[in-house]
Amino acid sequence: MRPLFHPSIEDVSVEAILHALSDPVRAAIFAQVAGQGCVQGCTTFSRVGERDIPKSSLSQHFKVLRDAGLIHSERHGVEMRNTTRCGEVDARFPGLLAAILNAYADNKACDTPQA
Amino acid sequence: MRPLFHPSIEDVSVEAILHALSDPVRAAIFAQVAGQGCVQGCTTFSRVGERDIPKSSLSQHFKVLRDAGLIHSERHGVEMRNTTRCGEVDARFPGLLAAILNAYADNKACDTPQA
DNA sequence: TTCAACAGTTCTGAAATCCTGAACTATGGG
DNA sequence: CCCATAGTTCAGGATTTCAGAACTGTTGAA
Numbered sequence: 001m002r003p004l005f006h007p008s009i010e011d012v013s014v015e016a017i018l019h020a021l022s023d024p025v026r027a028a029i030f031a032q033v034a035g036q037g038c039v040q041g042c043t044t045f046s047r048v049g050e051r052d053i054p055k056s057s058l059s060q061h062f063k064v065l066r067d068a069g070l071i072h073s074e075r076h077g078v079e080m081r082n083t084t085r086c087g088e089v090d091a092r093f094p095g096l097l098a099a100i101l102n103a104y105a106d107n108k109a110c111d112t113p114q115a
Numbered sequence: 116m117r118p119l120f121h122p123s124i125e126d127v128s129v130e131a132i133l134h135a136l137s138d139p140v141r142a143a144i145f146a147q148v149a150g151q152g153c154v155q156g157c158t159t160f161s162r163v164g165e166r167d168i169p170k171s172s173l174s175q176h177f178k179v180l181r182d183a184g185l186i187h188s189e190r191h192g193v194e195m196r197n198t199t200r201c202g203e204v205d206a207r208f209p210g211l212l213a214a215i216l217n218a219y220a221d222n223k224a225c226d227t228p229q230a
Numbered sequence: 231t232t233c234a235a236c237a238g239t240t241c242t243g244a245a246a247t248c249c250t251g252a253a254c255t256a257t258g259g260g
Numbered sequence: 261c262c263c264a265t266a267g268t269t270c271a272g273g274a275t276t277t278c279a280g281a282a283c284t285g286t287t288g289a290a
Contacts, residue, residue: 019133062267104129
């Protein structure tokens with residue numbers, strides 16, 4: 001198990017961010033981490049919306065978010081502590097994350113009006 | 116040649132938009148169309164940055180932007196008239212496009228400080 | 231009308247990427 | 261030490277993307 005890689009904020013690119021968040025599962029994960037400030041572990045997301053996500057896929061999703069510079073992950077014993085890097089990212093690309101999270105929130109509101 | 120398809124604005128999704136704009140070539144095309152209001156034709160983009168883009172790829176890129184609801188294309192004789200759908204998209208997802216275009220602009224400024 | 235040039239599109243196969251089950255690593259508890 | 265838990269890595273098949281070649285559709289000239 002190689003140590004977790006986190007890009008420095010100057011190496012974070014818009015395209016990587018957009019690509020990472022263009023997947024609804026990853027967007028949901030990120031929204032949740034952003035909403036809670038800190039979320040324990042991948043297993044929290046074994047189910048997103050309707051779908052069951054296998055843990056190998058979850059691990060990859062977290063890696064993509066990490067590589068894109070969107071989250072910071074830290075091992076705490078057996079589990080993972082994930083936090084967003086919203087502060088840094090927002091300093092570099094002002095308003096970007098807020099607009100995206102907002103758009104997803106609006107979207108969800110339309111999708112499930114009577115849920 | 117099947118007629119050009121444009122999704123209605125309610126069918127436009129955040130993920131499709133982010134996916135479309137997560138490609139730097141498409142982002143450049145879209146930024147240009149957005150900047151000019153109207154751009155004639157794909158061939159305008161035979162070169163983006165350093166890269167030569169074959170026209171079959173350009174055609175695909177335009178299709179992705181169209182399917183994502185970002186641009187409107189109309190045949191005028193032999194060539195194509197492309198316009199953005201920023202207005203509609205911005206009404207649906209306020210601030211999203213502006214934030215993304217801004218982020219790309221910032222990014223480019225960093226990439227080429229002495230060009 | 232017929233022809234050539236031009237602007238894009240579609241087709242197709244190769245390359246890259248994504249998804250996920252299975253095997254693995256690391257940590258903590260009994 | 262052994263097992264359970266949390267996550268990672270590997271390997272493969274499925275999907276997506278890229279780009280050359282062949283095609284469609286339009287315009288202008290002869």
